[in-house]
Amino acid sequence: MRVLLCVDLEGIAQIRSYRELWGVFPEYEDTGRPAATTDTVAAIRGLRAGGATEITVCEVHGPFPDRIIDVDELPG
Secondary structure, eight states: OEEEEEEOGGGOTTOOSGGGSSTTSHHIIIIIHHHHHHHHHHHHHHHHHTTOSEEEEEEOSOSOSSOSSOGGGSOO
16 A cells, blocks of 8 residues: 655644744754654554555645655654
């Protein structure tokens, strides 16, 4: 089963403040991006457990130069 997983910071479960959503605030790097990475890893693991054989992750947070997910943390 092939799956497209779209990730956007506004949909992350652990976001508590708008300051975690914008790269101009320190909370973005401190807690926003790590929360996005944690939720994405959990989603990938759940999808694999459910039978997904190919997972494509698409960041849809907008035209920002920084990645919202730490791709080095994603399961292989």
